[in-house]
Amino acid sequence: MATVLSVSGSPSATSRTARLLRHLDARLTAQGHHVIPLDARTLPAEALLGADTSHPEVVRAAALFHQADGVVIGTPVYKAAYSGLLKSLLDLLPQYALADKTVLPLATGGSTAHALAVDYALRPVLSSMGALHIVPGWFVLDRHITVREDGTTAVEPGTEAILGRLVDQFSAALRPVPAPALAAAG
Numbered sequence: 001m002a003t004v005l006s007v008s009g010s011p012s013a014t015s016r017t018a019r020l021l022r023h024l025d026a027r028l029t030a031q032g033h034h035v036i037p038l039d040a041r042t043l044p045a046e047a048l049l050g051a052d053t054s055h056p057e058v059v060r061a062a063a064l065f066h067q068a069d070g071v072v073i074g075t076p077v078y079k080a081a082y083s084g085l086l087k088s089l090l091d092l093l094p095q096y097a098l099a100d101k102t103v104l105p106l107a108t109g110g111s112t113a114h115a116l117a118v119d120y121a122l123r124p125v126l127s128s129m130g131a132l133h134i135v136p137g138w139f140v141l142d143r144h145i146t147v148r149e150d151g152t153t154a155v156e157p158g159t160e161a162i163l164g165r166l167v168d169q170f171s172a173a174l175r176p177v178p179a180p181a182l183a184a185a186g
Helices: 016-030 045-049 056-067 084-092 117-128 157-173
Strands: 003-008 034-039 070-078 102-109 138-141 145-147 153-155
Touching: 003 016, 003 056, 016 034, 016 070, 016 102, 016 145, 016 153, 016 157, 034 056, 045 056, 045 084, 056 084, 070 084, 070 117, 070 157, 102 117, 102 157, 117 138, 138 157, 153 157
Parallel strands: 003 034, 003 070, 070 102, 102 138
Antiparallel strands: 145 153
């Protein structure tokens, strides 16, 4: 199947956004995809803020984007937009880092007042980075994501059903990136 990069743009170590992504990663893995989680908060702040594209961790992150067939991008919404942390990461990637990729944008937040952030803030930047196909994204209210006593994540049933359909649509749209053609030996 395909390789999926699952990117959390949350600066929080106890992020609902990251929990939601890891929850959805399990569904993608069950469908046979190889899922690689990337929490932007683990990248060095000095590299992100200093726009150091040569920092080994930034180079590694860029390579993960390059190798992925599809990318799930999740972010908390702050001030009606995606997180500054995610912005810093995306700014360090090559202009067309999402070329030939299928992308699923997701956002979390405390109020439905921010529901349009996926379409009006996140989708345009993903499109400008050359995404081949951006499946419909979704905004999830924080209160619809909970942590069970056993530490697993639960999503409100109605939201879970919608996200399941979106993840399935994303999964169906994935196309493995072809390996570079080998030059004929001569």
